[in-house]
Every structure is written in structure tokens, then in C-alpha cells.
Amino acid sequence: xxxxxxxxxxxxxxxxxxxxxxxxxxxxxxxxxxxxxxxxxxxxxxxxxxxxxxxxxxxxxxxxxxxxxxxxxxxxxxxxxxxxxxxxxxxxxxxxxxxxxxxxxxxxxxxxxxxxxxxxxxxxxxxxxxxxxxxxxxxxxxxxxxxxxxxxxxxxxxxxxxxxxxxxxxxxxxxxxxxxxxxxxxxxxxxxxxxxxxxxxxxxxxxxxxxxxxxxxxxxxxxxxxxxxxxxxxxxxxxxxxxxxxxxxxxxxxxxxxxxxxxxxxxxxxxxxxxxxxxxxxxxxxxxxx
Amino acid sequence: xxxxxxxxxxxxxxxxxxxxxxxxxxxxxxxxxxxxxxxxxxxxxxxxxxxxxxxxxxxxxxxxxxxxxxxxxxxxxxxxxxxxxxxxxxxxxxxxxxxxxxxxxxxxxxxxxxxxxxxxxxxxxxxxxxxxxxxxxxxxxxxxxxxxxxxxxxxxxxxxxxxxxxxxxxxxxxxxxxxxxxxxxxxxxxxxxxxxxxxxxxxxxxxxxxxxxxxxxxxxxxxxxxxxxxxxxxxxxxxxxxxxxxxxxxxxxxxxxxxxxxxxxxxxxxxxxxxxxxxxxxxxxxxxxxxxxxxxxxxxxxxxxxxxxxxxxxxxxxxxxxxxxxxxxxxxxxxxxxxxxxxxxxxxxxxxxxxxxxxxxxxxxxxxxxxxxxxxxxxxxxxxxxxxxxxxxxxxxx
Numbered sequence: 001x002x003x004x005x006x007x008x009x010x011x012x013x014x015x016x017x018x019x020x021x022x023x024x025x026x027x028x029x030x031x032x033x034x035x036x037x038x039x040x041x042x043x044x045x046x047x048x049x050x051x052x053x054x055x056x057x058x059x060x061x062x063x064x065x066x067x068x069x070x071x072x073x074x075x076x077x078x079x080x081x082x083x084x085x086x087x088x089x090x091x092x093x094x095x096x097x098x099x100x101x102x103x104x105x106x107x108x109x110x111x112x113x114x115x116x117x118x119x120x121x122x123x124x125x126x127x128x129x130x131x132x133x134x135x136x137x138x139x140x141x142x143x144x145x146x147x148x149x150x151x152x153x154x155x156x157x158x159x160x161x162x163x164x165x166x167x168x169x170x171x172x173x174x175x176x177x178x179x180x181x182x183x184x185x186x187x188x189x190x191x192x193x194x195x196x197x198x199x200x201x202x203x204x205x206x207x208x209x210x211x212x213x214x215x216x217x218x219x220x221x222x223x224x225x226x227x228x229x230x231x232x233x234x235x236x237x238x239x240x241x242x243x244x245x246x247x248x249x250x251x252x253x254x255x256x257x258x259x260x261x262x263x264x265x266x267x268x269x270x271x272x273x274x275x276x277x278x279x280x281x282x283x284x285x286x287x288x289x290x
Numbered sequence: 291x292x293x294x295x296x297x298x299x300x301x302x303x304x305x306x307x308x309x310x311x312x313x314x315x316x317x318x319x320x321x322x323x324x325x326x327x328x329x330x331x332x333x334x335x336x337x338x339x340x341x342x343x344x345x346x347x348x349x350x351x352x353x354x355x356x357x358x359x360x361x362x363x364x365x366x367x368x369x370x371x372x373x374x375x376x377x378x379x380x381x382x383x384x385x386x387x388x389x390x391x392x393x394x395x396x397x398x399x400x401x402x403x404x405x406x407x408x409x410x411x412x413x414x415x416x417x418x419x420x421x422x423x424x425x426x427x428x429x430x431x432x433x434x435x436x437x438x439x440x441x442x443x444x445x446x447x448x449x450x451x452x453x454x455x456x457x458x459x460x461x462x463x464x465x466x467x468x469x470x471x472x473x474x475x476x477x478x479x480x481x482x483x484x485x486x487x488x489x490x491x492x493x494x495x496x497x498x499x500x501x502x503x504x505x506x507x508x509x510x511x512x513x514x515x516x517x518x519x520x521x522x523x524x525x526x527x528x529x530x531x532x533x534x535x536x537x538x539x540x541x542x543x544x545x546x547x548x549x550x551x552x553x554x555x556x557x558x559x560x561x562x563x564x565x566x567x568x569x570x571x572x573x574x575x576x577x578x579x580x581x582x583x584x585x586x587x588x589x590x591x592x593x594x595x596x597x598x599x600x601x602x603x604x605x606x607x608x609x610x611x612x613x614x615x616x617x618x619x620x621x622x623x624x625x626x627x628x629x630x631x632x633x634x635x636x637x638x639x640x641x642x643x644x645x646x647x648x649x650x651x652x653x654x655x656x657x658x659x660x661x662x663x664x665x666x667x668x669x670x671x672x673x674x675x676x677x678x679x680x681x682x683x684x685x686x687x688x
Contacts, residue, residue: 001504002504003504006500006501006503006504009496009500009529010496010497010500013494013496013497013525014494014497017493017494020493110328111328114328114332118333118336119328119332119333119335119336120333120546120550121333121516121517121520121546121550122550123520123550123551125550125551125552125554127553130524130527130528130554132527132528132529132530134530139528139529139530140528141527141528144528213493213524214493214517214520214521214524215517215520215550217330217333217517218328218332219329219330219332219366223491251494254494255494255496255497256497258497258498259497259500259501262486262487263457263486263487263488263489263492263497263498264460264486264487264488264489266488266489266492267489
């Protein structure tokens with residue numbers, strides 16, 4: 001017999017997990033929505049943020065939440081360089097080229113991390129973040145609350161940046177009609193570079209929190225990229241706020257599958273949902289709303 | 291004229307010198323190794339190869355036979371593992387192969403070694419299906435029953451638990467050990483109310499841990515790998531899971547594990563094959579020598595995976611030597627296999643001998659508990675190096 005407390009705790013864990021998913025896929029969804037580039041190196045940029053936070057924690061004892069700006073800046077820098085050195089040269093050719101090239105960048109980065117930080121799994125362990133708070137038999141850790149807040153803040157800031165700022169509007173116009181944007185005087189090459197760098201920055205934000213809640217390793221990136229891609233399609237290309245809702249649906253659905261059926265079907269739930277959405281609503285749950 | 295004479299003498303001298311040089315050169319044994327150096331299993335594969343290198347170097351010193359060690363990275367990928375074995379056996383013509391980590395990699399790799407009739411001694415695969423194929427070239431130093439017996443034996447004899455919750459990774463080796471331990475526990479009259487599989491890459495373990503809580507289990511047994519332990523321990527801590535003990539299978543409680551998890555690794559149990567000081571007294575000096583050489587070479591403590599790598603290289607090189615491997619043209623894989631099957635020695639892991647299927651006849655794992663950051667062997671009692679702390683988990687627990 002499953003107790004009510006267990007069901008509530010399970011739903012809560014699913015909601016929190018879903019918000020984590022949203023944070024991890026924010027950068028990929030942004031780049032895909034704006035530039036139509038499936039950035040297969042997204043997970044590696046995120047892992048870079050995690051390693052930066054780990055390094056800052058080990059060297060100077062810096063809390064991962066405080067290292068967020070630096071982690072994001074490093075990931076944005078790596079993203080900037082990747083675009084400037086490689087992607088810019090093939091941007092106008094077939095879309096498949098960018099997919100293959102970013103996949104190659106991802107392999108290069110994961111091997112670079114292997115050389116720099118070895119194959120060991122790195123946990124950004126901060127005790128106060130792991131400590132639970134109890135509310136009537138329901139437990140939640142401070143780290144989970146912090147991740148929840150960062151995810152929401154990331155989505156909201158990005159949403160308002162795209163809607164309200166001059167630069168954000170330029171990015172959206174370029175995404176809708178590149179030629180018209182160029183005719184209107186927008187430097188589309190610069191916008192592309194900026195958008196890809198922002199994608200890296202958003203990925204970098206997730207790294208320290210991933211390392212705090214779980215771990216980072218050179219091989220972590222690809223799994224993140226796949227999950228992020230699934231969630232992006234599920235939410236609907238271009239729908240940034242939809243990511244949180246889609247993430248929550250996925251997270252709670254997975255948790256309920258484990259609670260009421262068995263954990264063997266957890267992944268199956270995600271893929272069935274993915275297929276159903278593709279069949280019933282190919283544009284995703286929240287359509288296209290750049 | 292005089293100059294031509296001098297050049298002829300010089301040429302003849304060079305040819306004679308070259309002939310003598312090659313004729314008198316130290317004999318060479320070609321040994322192949324494959325292991326993950328990149329990808330998800332790289333951490334274990336790197337340790338394995340480090341141990342293999344120490345084993346090859348020690349063999350060179352003791353036997354005055356040069357070892358031509360060819361190492362390929364299988365990238366934690368079964369297809370790459372097969373390609374590595376095909377390259378080693380087919381192109382490099384090595385006399386034996388060591389390495390391999392993970393049953394899903396070693397399975398197809400050992401099939402390739404069988405096709406090329408090359409002896410294959412692995413230390414990183416315990417799936418029982420591997421030896422069921424009865425390949426004549428397949429040998430391994432550790433197997434599943436040895437690990438399962440250590441876990442179920444400790445739960446029954448040492449902890450006296452009544453209910454055990456078993457969570458296991460869906461990969462083949464972890465599934466097999468989970469089923470084996472469950473059968474042993476049930477046969478011993480211990481309840482297993484929760485027996486749940488989870489997929490590799492799971493990040494939210496709370497829903498399954500809540501089942502353990504609802505069932506009132508005394509022991510949480512997780513048959514998985516490093517990432518699974520990190521996830522389950524962290525989530526169990528958040529839920530303040532009311533259990534008396536947390537036990538894992540492989541890759542738990544290692545120095546890296548303790549370094550990464552700190553106090554959250556305290557009191558957990560894990561299986562191992564070897565820890566410093568657990569060698570039988572006949573092999574204490576060999577153990578100490580390996581540890582000293584390893585530490586001098588890599589500036590780190592060797593793990594049990596490194597020890598396994600070292601021993602696999604040592605045993606197969608000795609067998610190849612007996613198989614005529616040091617003189618080109620005389621090598622016989624059949625003699626090498628016979629030498630391995632005829633082996634009966636006591637090393638740091640205890641007595642080592644292989645049966646007809648290449649299984650280690652006397653292998654038994656040890657169970658340790660992390661206490662103040664150290665691995666204290668607590669089971670079996672005759673190899674124990676300290677007393678168990680029970681009930682105790684890294685969080686509050688029962």
C-alpha cells in the first residue's frame with residue numbers, strides 16, 4: 001500500500017527533477033529555436049561549467065551558487081570560440097554540417113576534460129545544500145530549492161531579454177527572417193555569434209548545479225544533450241517558458257511511473273510521451289512562440 | 291682501390307654486427323591489452339592499464355624478456371572492443387590479450403579472441419553467460435558467485451537483517467548479481483520486499499527509495515556503479531531514509547569515492563577483491579612490492595582494479611613464456627592455455643586456479659565498510675581487519 005506522503009513526496013521529486021531538466025536544456029532550446037542549429041556540444045558546455053565550479057570549490061572553497069557567473073562566462077567563452085573558429089565558416093551551408101561539426105566539438109571537449117580533470121566523477125559537494133528541510137513528513141533539500149530558483153530565474157530572464165530588450169528583439173527578428181533583418185540594418189553575423197554564445201552561457205549555468213545535485217564527468221555531456229533535445233521537441237521549438245512545464249510533465253510522469261508501476265518503465269514513459277507528442281502535435285506542446 | 295676495400299669490409303662488418311645484434315637481443319613477448327581509456331568506463335579502464343603496465347615491467351625485470359605491450363582504447367564501446375581485439379590478434383599478432391572492462395564489452399571481445407585463437411584473460415567482467423559459452427581461450431580472475439556470497443553472507447551472518455531492499459542497474463552484470471543475492475537471501479529466510487530495476491543514467495531515485503521506506507527495509511542494497519551510488523546516497527540523505535545499512539557492489543568506497551563524497555561515504559559497505567593488507571601471508575611480500583612500485587610510478591595508491599590488471603598481466607605472461615612465446619616461431623596458444631589451466635598459485639587475491647571454462651575456482655570477494663574514510667574489511671571473518679559499525683548510514687537512518 002502506497003502512503004499519501006509517499007505519493008506527495010514522489011510528485012514533488014518529479015517537479016523538481018523537471019525543473020532541473022528545463023535548466024539543463026535551456027541553452028540547446030535557445031540555439032535551436034533561434035539559429036536552427038542542433039548543438040550537439042551543448043552537454044559539454046554544461047559540463048565545462050560544472051568543472052569550473054568544481055575547480056573553484058577545490059581551490060578556494062567557493063560555493064557553486066557563487067561560481068555560477070564565472071562558470072557561465074567560461075562556457076560562453078568556449079561557445080563563442082567554437083562559433084568563431086568553426087561554425088561561422090559553414091553556417092550558410094547544409095544544416096546537417098552544423099550537427100556533425102558540433103558533435104565533433106563535443107567529442108573534442110569531452111576528451112579535453114579527460115586530459116585536464118581525468119575520468120573521475122566530480123561531485124561539487126556542499127553540505128548545506130544537501131541538508132534536507134522537513135515539512136510534515138515531506139523532505140526537500142536546499143540544493144533543490146536553489147536549483148529551482150536558478151531555473152526559474154534563467155527562464156524568466158531569457159524570456160524578458162528576448163521580448164523586451166533591443167538586442168533580444170534583433171535576435172528574434174533574425175530568427176524569423178534573416179534577409180529582412182539584414183535589410184533592416186541588423187548585423188546578422190554578429191547576432192548569430194551572440195546567440196550561440198548566450199546558448200553556451202545558459203548551458204554553463206546548469207553545470208555547477210548538476211555537479212552539486214549529482215556529478216560531472218567527461219562522459220556526462222552527451223546524455224544531457226540527448227535529454228535536452230527530447231525536452232526541446234516536447235516543449236515545442238522556440239517556446240522557452242514551455243520548457244519548464246514540459247520538464248515538469250516529464251519529471252512527474254517518470255516519478256509516478258516508478259511509484260505506481262515499476263522503475264523499469266521510467267525511461268519508457270519519456271519516450272512514449274515523446275512519440276505521442278510527435279504524432280498528435282508535431283510542433284510540440286507549446287508550439288512555436290519565439 | 292684501398293677505399294673500395296675499406297667500404298666492403300665496412301659493409302660486411304655492418305651485416306655481421308646487425309645479425310649478431312638481432313640474434314643476441316633480448317627475447318620479446320607480444321602482449322595485447324584493450325580497456326576503456328575514454329568514455330563512461332574510462333576511470334576503471336585507466337586504472338586497469340596502469341596495473342597491466344606494472345605487471346609487464348615486473349615480468350621484464352624478473353625474466354629478462356622484453357614485453358612488447360600493445361594497448362588500445364576501446365572507448366567503452368563494445369564494437370570498438372571487438373575492433374581492438376581484432377587488431378591485436380589479427381594484425382599485431384599478439385600472443386595473449388588482457389584487459390576489458392564491463393561484461394557487455396568483454397562478451398563480444400572474447401568472441402573475437404576465440405575466432406583468432408588467442409588466449410584472453412580478463413579482470414573486468416563477471417557475467418556468468420561469458421563462461422557458459424565454453425570458449426577455450428577465455429579466462430577470468432573474478433566471477434559473480436564470489437561477490438554475491440560476500441554480500442548475502444554479510445547481511446545474514448554479520449548484520450542479521452530481516453528485510454532487504456534491492457535496487458539494481460539494468461545492465462547485465464548488476465542484474466545478475468542482484469538476482470543471485472536475492473535468491474541467496476530468500477533461501478536464508480531473509481525478506482526482499484523491494485526488488486527494483488533502474489536504468490543507467492537515472493537522476494531521480496527518490497520514488498524508488500520511498501518504496502524501501504514504505505516496506506520498512508533494514509538494509510538498502512544497490513547493485514550498480516559509481517554514478518548510481520552517488521545518486522542513491524544523495525537522495526537517501528535528502529529523504530533521511532530509515533534504513534540501518536547501505537551496501538553496494540562494485541566501485542563503491544574507493545579512495546576516489548571517499549574523496550568526492552566526503553562524510554557522505556561514511557559507514558557504507560562495498561565489495562572488493564583486494565585492499566592493502568588483505569593478501570594471504572604467502573603473498574604479503576608480492577603485495578607490498580606491487581604497491582611500492584605502483585606508488586613510485588603513478589604517485590597514487592593502487593585500487594583493486596589496478597591490482598587485477600597487474601595480476602592478469604603477470605599470469606598471462608608467465609603462461610605465454612611456458613607456451614614458447616619468447617622465441618618467435620615456437621609459440622603455441624594451446625601450450626599457453628594449458629599453462630593457464632595448470633596454474634595453481636597463491637597471490638594477493640588468494641589461491642588462483644582456473645577450471646575448464648576459465649572460471650577462477652577459489653575466488654572470494656571481501657566486504658568492507660568505510661570508517662573514518664578508510665576501507666575496513668569486515669567480512670568474511672577470517673579476513674576481517676576491523677569490527678563492523680551497525681546500524682549506521684551516512685545520514686540519520688534507523
